[in-house]
């Protein structure tokens with residue numbers, strides 16, 4: 001992966017119009033345009049908060065900034081409790097434990113692998129349910145046939161911040177006596193049916209990883225209106241300590257540090273600006289790619305609150321080149337588009353080895369995993385960048401099969417152009 005300073009870098013001017021770097025022209029950008037470039041809020045406020053942490057000399061274990069951050073996250077989500085954690089994966093693990101899940105839990109294979117791993121690391125079998133090809137979320141029509149006597153819960157994911165079929169899943173969970181949880185890592189400040197995400201099911205979890213719309217460097221949270229679940233989650237987050245030296249439960253260390261909360265609070269304060277930028281970017285991609293054969297920008301529901309932190313395009317057969325070919329074209333231009341969430345959790349370890357092949361047939365997920373490409377957005381790109389990126393995609397589609405046959409086959413994932421001597425690794429996908 002290529003690191004660089006905060007400056008966005010130049011777009012090439014020497015490049016011939018309509019040229020492509022995969023065909024030998026200069027790359028469109030001399031520095032990478034990333035999918036997950038962190039949004040940074042007001043630096044002065046961040047630094048002042050960090051000074052405060054140092055002045056107080058209270059760095060973690062129930063500091064005031066974590067408490068304040070929890071209050072803000074609960075308020076944004078419209079719930080009584082937010083329990084901040086050191087990352088989104090621990091938020092998931094703690095929520096799963098606090099909700100008492102065991103045995104089998106039905107979940108989606110089309111998600112970041114942390115969703116499945118959180119279950120599996122607690123000794124729970126994730127039972128994958130294929131997704132709805134339109135929503136990209138767990139298909140409620142297929143959930144019920146997966147319920148067995150060992151099933152204790154359903155774990156939905158609001159992928160891209162687009163809500164799951166919350167009502168249908170709630171109904172199924174109620175009828176079968178299952179706990180319902182949501183991995184809302186992409187869905188802070190988003191709504192479903194006009195209600196804020198965070199208040200559905202027994203609990204929901206967020207990720208505040210650096211690449212997320214609101215970040216705390218690393219971080220996460222469990223949000224819930226269930227007082228007892230919140231209390232258990234707080235215990236588990238802090239080794240099971242109920243008091244100064246009373247251990248009442250099997251716990252872990254899932255605590256958020258004060259500097260992380262400093263970043264989280266500062267980032268949250270800028271969320272309206274980040275949202276506005278994401279909305280503009282999404283609209284610019286839609287305009288730039290309108291009419292490009294075989295390329296569809298995955299839409300968000302205008303009736304809901306959305307942060308649009310992911311710009312995802314679907315590449316279909318009529319584009320004349322595959323999603324992977326298009327990714328290669330873009331990487332050569334220093335546009336580090338990502339194949340989120342290829343190949344799907346059902347096709348990676350340990351699930352692909354542990355589970356019966358028949359139970360891993362996920363045609364809708366397989367199809368999406370081969371067709372979706374996530375493009376750079378957030379405060380790290382501007383309208384001109386998006387215009388250039390859309391132009392590259394348009395040109396690649398124009399050249400179509402001609403271009404595809406000229407591309408060297410790549411194995412494994414592509415590396416960015418001009419890697420820094422300090423690194424040089426392609427990120428795993």
Ligand code: T4K
Nearest residue numbers: 034035036037038087088089112114185207208209210427
């Ligand atoms: N559930 C879901 C549905 C999730 O999406 C995630 C995380 C989780 C659970 C677990 O939450 P956490 O435990 O992570 O809080 C990234 C993130 O690491 C991960 O948090 C996120 N989902 C996932 C969708 O994306 P990678 O493997 O793509 O990260 P990486 O290092 O390749 O970075 C992505 C891009 O961002 C690169 O082009 C580089 C750029 N970048 C990254 C960092 C960290 C920067 O420019 N600056 C940075 O500081 O997983």
